[in-house]
Amino acid sequence: MQKRYLGHSGLEVSAIGLGCMGLSHGYGPATDTRQAVELIRAAVERGVTLFDTAEVYGPYLNEDVVGEALKPFRDRVVIATKFGFTFGDDNKQQILNSRPEHIRAAVEGSLRRLKTEVIDLLYQHRVDPEVPIEDVAGVVKDLIAEGKVKHFGLSEAGAQTVRRAHAVQPVAALQSEYSLWWREPEQEIMPMLEELGIGFVPFSPLGKGFLTGAINAGTIFGEDDFRSKVPRFAAEAIEANEKLVALLTDLAAERGVTPAQIALAWLLAKKPWIVPIPGTTKLHRLEENLHAANITLAADDLRKISQALETVKIVGDRYPASLQARVGR
Secondary structure (H helix, E strand, O other): OOEEEOOOOOOEEEOOOEEOHHHOOOEOOOOOHHHHHHHHHHHHHOOOOEEEOOOOOOOOHHHHHHHHHHHHHHHHOEEEEEEOEEOOOOOOOOEEOOOHHHHHHHHHHHHHHOOOOOEEEEEEOOOOOOOOHHHHHHHHHHHHHOOOEEEEEEEOOOHHHHHHHHHHOOEEEEEEEOEOOEOHHHOOHHHHHHHHOOEEEEEOOOHHHHHHOOOOOOOOOOOOEHHHHOHHHOHHHHHHHHHHHHHHHHHHHHHOOOHHHHHHHHHHHHOOOEOOOOOOOOHHHHHHHHHHHHOOOOHHHHHHHHHHHOOOOOOOOOOOHHHHOOOOO
16 A cells, blocks of 8 residues: 655555544444454555544444554554534534533543544544634644644634644644545645645545445435435435546546546545545445555546536535535634
């Protein structure tokens, strides 16, 4: 597995990481713990060094699984986790909370569940409008000085928020959605990241499964699957967006690879400081995704993709209205 640096932070990770959320949260029932541990360890064996989790995934369950899986390999891997919520009495309600005392409590909980003495990359999961980002960055700066955290990250933050945080404590990485069917970061975010020397960690690089070609207008999502609430996964939106999958399928057939591999190779070709974190619960999908790191798209390939994308109009918002207000702040 090839390695990359997240911006100028000095943090070196595998070119493709593993997003662990789906093993416990968001896409239906949690994977059996033993199977989840085996999948994560299979990723380690195949050269993955960046593993992404968060206290909200479960909540808490995913950090337990990741901690158990990576304990034997702790000195070989980079663990990223996130703070930023409290969960109400039923552990289901997600309430933004980045008050300094809560950040500290959240980090202690994450350290315990992850079975580690230090968090390699600590993200604020979503910007809390009630807490100045300078205060958030200041707490993380103190945690770094105390040896409990190594690097600071932000998730789904707007460009000005990133700049303000970076002025207090250098930001190693921004994690936000970015893929062939969500390219908004190219407008303002990516130029800012390049200017400041910050790495980019795209989540949902396969469009929450859509870019694999495995989803069609007849696909039915369970009530506990986040996609059942996402406008972009309504039947009429899927039908409209299948033009993008058809494009990927044709390009993949020309190269003898899969649509998912083209989608990931496209991300890797955009910038050397981009590290996507596709998630999966299946070993064969893990291996398929990781193989994308060995695919080099030539300038002509990238030009073809860019030209084809100009003909595709993506239909549907990527978040339900209730969550849309939490991103890009």
